[in-house]
Amino acid sequence: MENIIIIGSGPAAHTAAIYSGRAKLTPLIYEGLLAGGVAAGGQLTITTEVENYPGFPEGIQGPELMDKMRAQSIKCGARIKTITVNKVDLSKRPFIVSAEEERVEAKALIIATGATAKRLYITGEDRLWQKGMSACAVCDGALPLYRNKILIVVGGGDTAAEEASFLTKYASKVIVIHRRNTLRASKVMQDRLFQNKKIEIIWDSVVTEALGDNLLDGVKIKNIKTNQESRIEAGGLFYAIGHIPNTAFLEGQIELDETGYIKTKPGTTKTNIPGVFAAGDVQDKIYRQAITAAGTGCMAALEAEKFLSERH
Amino acid sequence: MENIIIIGSGPAAHTAAIYSGRAKLTPLIYEGLLAGGVAAGGQLTITTEVENYPGFPEGIQGPELMDKMRAQSIKCGARIKTITVNKVDLSKRPFIVSAEEERVEAKALIIATGATAKRLYITGEDRLWQKGMSACAVCDGALPLYRNKILIVVGGGDTAAEEASFLTKYASKVIVIHRRNTLRASKVMQDRLFQNKKIEIIWDSVVTEALGDNLLDGVKIKNIKTNQESRIEAGGLFYAIGHIPNTAFLEGQIELDETGYIKTKPGTTKTNIPGVFAAGDVQDKIYRQAITAAGTGCMAALEAEKFLSERH
Numbered sequence: 001m002e003n004i005i006i007i008g009s010g011p012a013a014h015t016a017a018i019y020s021g022r023a024k025l026t027p028l029i030y031e032g033l034l035a036g037g038v039a040a041g042g043q044l045t046i047t048t049e050v051e052n053y054p055g056f057p058e059g060i061q062g063p064e065l066m067d068k069m070r071a072q073s074i075k076c077g078a079r080i081k082t083i084t085v086n087k088v089d090l091s092k093r094p095f096i097v098s099a100e101e102e103r104v105e106a107k108a109l110i111i112a113t114g115a116t117a118k119r120l121y122i123t124g125e126d127r128l129w130q131k132g133m134s135a136c137a138v139c140d141g142a143l144p145l146y147r148n149k150i151l152i153v154v155g156g157g158d159t160a161a162e163e164a165s166f167l168t169k170y171a172s173k174v175i176v177i178h179r180r181n182t183l184r185a186s187k188v189m190q191d192r193l194f195q196n197k198k199i200e201i202i203w204d205s206v207v208t209e210a211l212g213d214n215l216l217d218g219v220k221i222k223n224i225k226t227n228q229e230s231r232i233e234a235g236g237l238f239y240a241i242g243h244i245p246n247t248a249f250l251e252g253q254i255e256l257d258e259t260g261y262i263k264t265k266p267g268t269t270k271t272n273i274p275g276v277f278a279a280g281d282v283q284d285k286i287y288r289q290a291i292t293a294a295g296t297g298c299m300a301a302l303e304a305e306k307f308l309s310e311r312h
Numbered sequence: 313m314e315n316i317i318i319i320g321s322g323p324a325a326h327t328a329a330i331y332s333g334r335a336k337l338t339p340l341i342y343e344g345l346l347a348g349g350v351a352a353g354g355q356l357t358i359t360t361e362v363e364n365y366p367g368f369p370e371g372i373q374g375p376e377l378m379d380k381m382r383a384q385s386i387k388c389g390a391r392i393k394t395i396t397v398n399k400v401d402l403s404k405r406p407f408i409v410s411a412e413e414e415r416v417e418a419k420a421l422i423i424a425t426g427a428t429a430k431r432l433y434i435t436g437e438d439r440l441w442q443k444g445m446s447a448c449a450v451c452d453g454a455l456p457l458y459r460n461k462i463l464i465v466v467g468g469g470d471t472a473a474e475e476a477s478f479l480t481k482y483a484s485k486v487i488v489i490h491r492r493n494t495l496r497a498s499k500v501m502q503d504r505l506f507q508n509k510k511i512e513i514i515w516d517s518v519v520t521e522a523l524g525d526n527l528l529d530g531v532k533i534k535n536i537k538t539n540q541e542s543r544i545e546a547g548g549l550f551y552a553i554g555h556i557p558n559t560a561f562l563e564g565q566i567e568l569d570e571t572g573y574i575k576t577k578p579g580t581t582k583t584n585i586p587g588v589f590a591a592g593d594v595q596d597k598i599y600r601q602a603i604t605a606a607g608t609g610c611m612a613a614l615e616a617e618k619f620l621s622e623r624h
Contacts, residue, residue: 011366014366015366015603018364018366019364022363022364022454023454023478023481024454024481024482051330051334051388052330052331052334052388052610053367054323054326054327054330054380054381054384054606054609055365055367055368055372055377055380055381055384056367056380056384057380057381057383057384057387060367065367068366068367068368068369069366069367069369071369072366072367072368072369075369076363076364138614142334142335142336162618165621166335166617166621169335169336170336188622192621192622265578266577266578266579266580267578267579268578286614287610287611287614289610289614291327291603291606291607291609291610292607292610292611293607294366294603294606294607295603295604295605295606295607295608295610296607297366297603298364298599298601298603298604298607299599299604302450302598302599302601305478306474309477309478309504310500310504
């Protein structure tokens with residue numbers, strides 16, 4: 001029987017492990033094997049330079065930061081299994097966590113499985129990902145790579161509108177490409193977009209190819225009404241087409257919101273099930289940063305520690 | 313006129329600066345000059361080894377971590393003034409921030425002035441602070457220094473009870489010293505305390521002196537009913553007598569709770585005044601960790617950026 005099982009491998013999971021490890025709860029982490037389509041370490045493993053994680057004034061590579069956090073978890077007493085949890089039973093206590101062939105009991109559970117940014121996987125994307133292509137304007141927009149370039153944002157919702165506005169701080173021009181002829185973004189966000197002279201919108205179109213050898217230097221687009229294809233010069237391509245929270249394995253076990261994110265009591269990491277806590281992007285569709293995820297990982301560990309000492 | 317003024321100097325303030333700096337808002341930080349009784353950098357400047365800030369598996373000295381965050385803020389475009397804000401006017405827009413002789417206008421404000429742990433300043437405390445003396449069991453309890461020692465907790469409230477229970481994970485024995493003959497802690501917490509065989513309570517007593525040359529090795533205590541003095545051997549002395557949020561300069565300007573902490577909308581850093589955000593310990597009396605403070609600093613910057621782009 002485990003005290004705490006942590007499911008996940010990003011900043012939230014490892015911060016929860018550091019805190020619960022130091023509290024002598026010997027947490028067990030299931031970091032997963034390509035769970036959610038990304039390597040153990042989470043979304044930071046598919047970024048390059050991280051400039052905004054506090055404590056690293058010279059910046060740090062995303063994978064290196066996650067290596068450090070993982071090493072710190074182990075040093076604090078966490079044990080890590082590189083297999084993917086495919087099922088949990090939260091209907092009785094102890095909770096049961098199933099990963100491949102194993103079934104393990106746990107008194108408390110911290111879910112930090114993250115969310116995966118949607119991507120289009122167009123031609124050239126494998127070659128140019130993070131070399132002019134990104135799924136997070138707030139994370140990557142300020143990198144020198146994108147300064148004074150034409151930047152393309154794909155999407156039509158609030159996030160796309162926000163990220164387009166945000167990128168005008170750095171770009172010579174921002175082009176929003178949307179496959180419909182109206183935006184799903186709120187009225188307020190649309191107004192901001194239309195009023196911004198640095199932003200152009202191309203309607204009824206999709207990006208079909210990322211161009212460039214070592215760095216993105218343009219895209220191919222296609223008008224889906226006329227089927228006309230064209231090329232646009234660009235120094236950056238940002239996907240803003242949403243995220244998928246990694247909660248499929250929780251099917252029917254815990255309260256999710258209408259988009260699949262775990263619901264937590266605001267200002268805490270408490271879910272609707274006492275003893276089950278959620279941290280990081282799996283419960284956050286607003287901030288989605290490494291440092292905010294780490295903060296909630298800490299909260300989850302402190303709350304789980306308190307839960308265990310009161311109940312057990 | 314400033315876009316964003318950040319008041320504070322700890323992890324919350326610098327994370328807010330890193331994010332708002334990268335968003336090209338050129339934030340101005342008032343880090344204060346011994347504001348709240350601690351050096352710029354906040355409470356981490358009076359700790360030594362920090363083992364639980366994610367990203368540093370070998371640990372990092374508190375002051376060094378804060379030097380790094382400060383350097384990162386500057387690198388991201390923040391300007392820093394080492395004077396203390398003594399007054400703000402939030403009743404009109406732009407807000408007015410007064411520090412010594414200056415009065416500066418700002419469109420948005422992030423308050424991250426922290427909270428200061430109460431200390432007793434007994435004889436020997438100057439010499440032995442962080443050498444066996446601490447005001448944070450969660451932060452410091454796991455350090456090798458405190459393993460298998462007799463540890464003393466001073467206080468009688470919920471925090472004291474929680475910290476005493478927490479410290480039994482590491483200590484050979486925990487002695488709670490309280491100046492009354494009943495605890496203020498909740499019934500549940502008291503029961504946990506009384507049932508724990510590793511915990512002893514000494515009533516009606518105060519600690520009068522910290523003993524030891526380079527490391528604490530005991531304390532002098534006095535029974536305040538009998539005036540009898542005695543010595544106790546101990547390897548650690550933890551104050552759990554509360555914190556004072558650094559909000560005196562806000563007098564009447566913003567909504568505070570009954571203990572002086574800034575009220576925020578749970579799950580956000582929004583205060584009752586649109587455009588004024590609060591991050592870190594000044595609005596958190598539960599988690600109080602460097603990493604949670606940094607997380608809320610990031611949230612405040614993202615919320616301030618959104619506020620500014622919608623309003624201005």
